[in-house]
Amino acid sequence: MNWAGLYTVLSGVNRHSTAIGRIWLSVIFIFRIMVLVVAAESVWGDEKSAFTCNTQQPGCNSVCYDHFFPISHIRLWALQLILVTTPALLVAMHVAYQQHQEKKLLVLTGHADARHMEEVKKHKMRIAGSLWWTYVCSVVFRLLFEAVFMYIFYMLYPGYQMMRLVKCEAYPCPNTVDCFISRPTEKTIFTVFMLVTSSVCIVLNMAELVYLVVRACARRSQHHSNPSSGKGSFYGHKHSSEYKQNEINQLLTEQDGSLKDMLRRNSGLQEKGDRCSAC
Amino acid sequence: MDWGTLQAVLGGVNKHSTSIGKIWLTVLFIFRIMILVVAAERVWGDEQQDFVCNTLQPGCRNVCYDHFFPISHIRLWALQLIFVSTPALLVAMHVAYTRHEKKRRFRNGEKIDIEELKNEKIHIRGPLWWTYTSSIFFRIVFEAVFMYVFYYMYDGYQMPRLVKCEAWPCPNTVDCFVSRPTEKTTFTIFMLAVSGICMMLNLAELCYLVLKICMKESRKTT
Numbered sequence: 001m002n003w004a005g006l007y008t009v010l011s012g013v014n015r016h017s018t019a020i021g022r023i024w025l026s027v028i029f030i031f032r033i034m035v036l037v038v039a040a041e042s043v044w045g046d047e048k049s050a051f052t053c054n055t056q057q058p059g060c061n062s063v064c065y066d067h068f069f070p071i072s073h074i075r076l077w078a079l080q081l082i083l084v085t086t087p088a089l090l091v092a093m094h095v096a097y098q099q100h101q102e103k104k105l106l107v108l109t110g111h112a113d114a115r116h117m118e119e120v121k122k123h124k125m126r127i128a129g130s131l132w133w134t135y136v137c138s139v140v141f142r143l144l145f146e147a148v149f150m151y152i153f154y155m156l157y158p159g160y161q162m163m164r165l166v167k168c169e170a171y172p173c174p175n176t177v178d179c180f181i182s183r184p185t186e187k188t189i190f191t192v193f194m195l196v197t198s199s200v201c202i203v204l205n206m207a208e209l210v211y212l213v214v215r216a217c218a219r220r221s222q223h224h225s226n227p228s229s230g231k232g233s234f235y236g237h238k239h240s241s242e243y244k245q246n247e248i249n250q251l252l253t254e255q256d257g258s259l260k261d262m263l264r265r266n267s268g269l270q271e272k273g274d275r276c277s278a279c
Numbered sequence: 280m281d282w283g284t285l286q287a288v289l290g291g292v293n294k295h296s297t298s299i300g301k302i303w304l305t306v307l308f309i310f311r312i313m314i315l316v317v318a319a320e321r322v323w324g325d326e327q328q329d330f331v332c333n334t335l336q337p338g339c340r341n342v343c344y345d346h347f348f349p350i351s352h353i354r355l356w357a358l359q360l361i362f363v364s365t366p367a368l369l370v371a372m373h374v375a376y377t378r379h380e381k382k383r384r385f386r387n388g389e390k391i392d393i394e395e396l397k398n399e400k401i402h403i404r405g406p407l408w409w410t411y412t413s414s415i416f417f418r419i420v421f422e423a424v425f426m427y428v429f430y431y432m433y434d435g436y437q438m439p440r441l442v443k444c445e446a447w448p449c450p451n452t453v454d455c456f457v458s459r460p461t462e463k464t465t466f467t468i469f470m471l472a473v474s475g476i477c478m479m480l481n482l483a484e485l486c487y488l489v490l491k492i493c494m495k496e497s498r499k500t501t
């Protein structure tokens with residue numbers, strides 16, 4: 001499992017994202033992960049071997065390096081990127097659960113042929129109802145993780161700038177020793193670049209959050225002013241809500257108790273979904 | 280055979296798991312295997328060549344490194360991840376055996392749809408329930424054993440900056456310095472935390488399966 005594997009996992013989620021979400025995912029993969037793998041890792045590659053201290057005291061080099069670089073920038077960025085991209089999997093899990101429910105309903109209403117099953121798999125889920133809340137939570141977590149990591153960076157490496165020279169006094173270094181960092185300017189440039197892309201991602205996430213909230217409120221006000229125009233079909237686009245309700249009514253007259261319960265639960269879910277598509 | 284192949288093998292098992300099992304597999308692949316491959320292996324990459332001892336005595340550094348690090352963290356984690364993910368193959372084998380039996384019945388004359396047989400999700404009940412529960416139990420045991428092995432071998436989960444070595448041929452006691460101890464401690468704690476989360480998920484899955492079977496039994500008797 002590596003960055004390519006993560007890309008495969010997340011590109012599935014892309015289908016159910018908003019347009020801003022897709023832009024965000026592209027920025028993450030092209031301007032952050034790709035830059036990390038293709039460029040930044042080579043810049044930081046010799047960070048320890050080329051960290052030189054003005055002493056021959058064995059161990060002084062290691063200790064001073066550990067003192068000034070408790071965690072390398074590369075590892076922090078890798079952790080940040082993994083943690084920032086994984087909330088999208090919450091959405092993927094929710095979508096998979098909804099698709100599973102739709103398939104069950106298709107089986108119960110007698111439309112369980114291959115064509116309808118394929119349609120369930122392929123059709124894009126509307127971000128409404130409980131999925132809206134899951135999506136919003138995932139965006140909030142992304143924002144939180146980005147902010148936390150930017151703060152950790154600032155705490156560990158104040159000012160985001162890489163110094164050329166650090167003065168070290170840790171045991172076993174005799175007195176104060178000058179230690180020189182390898183490629184400080186290149187490292188500063190990449191740090192600033194990653195910081196800027198991180199900020200761009202934060203801005204995109206906030207824009208997405210605002211867009212989702214505004215859309216939900218607009219849908220709610222539209223629903224209040226024109227209640228008959230609700231399109232909150234559990235299936236999506238093909239089946240009208242009246243057609244589905246007729247099917248459910250027909251099935252509810254059947255004898256099977258568990259079937260009735262299942263359908264009542266699902267029609268309850270549908271109504272709840274229509275209500276909750278607003279905020 | 281590498282982590283990618285293991286992912287392909289276990290992805291097939293995913294289809295017959297519970298939801299908690301699917302979450303567990305995702306956590307395993309993204310927060311453990313991926314972190315190991317993408318970050319931890321680099322941190323431990325120079326562990327022996329940057330292990331420095333305050334002596335010029337030939338052989339002292341090798342001997343001291345071997346004394347303090349009998350098995351590297353990276354190798355232990357790799358073994359742990361392999362052992363923890365393979366009980367799922369018991370379930371895959373059982374599912375394959377069930378399908379084979381159904382195909383055999385089809386060949387003997389019973390009407391079964393071959394395509395449906397390949398794609399149908401097999402429910403976790405009967406002997407498969409026991410196989411599945413055993414696999415979870417083994418996962419929990421392996422996780423616990425490896426967490427204990429780590430604790431026992433490295434006296435806790437912290438990487439010291441300095442170790443004092445007296446093994447022959449080092450003259451008297453010699454100071455040896457470990458490379459990147461803080462970063463290593465951070466990743467050790469991270470991996471420990473995720474291992475704990477995986478154990479919780481396994482325990483939750485076990486409870487869920489036991490509850491499900493108890494409810495089914497009580498529904499049957501009433």
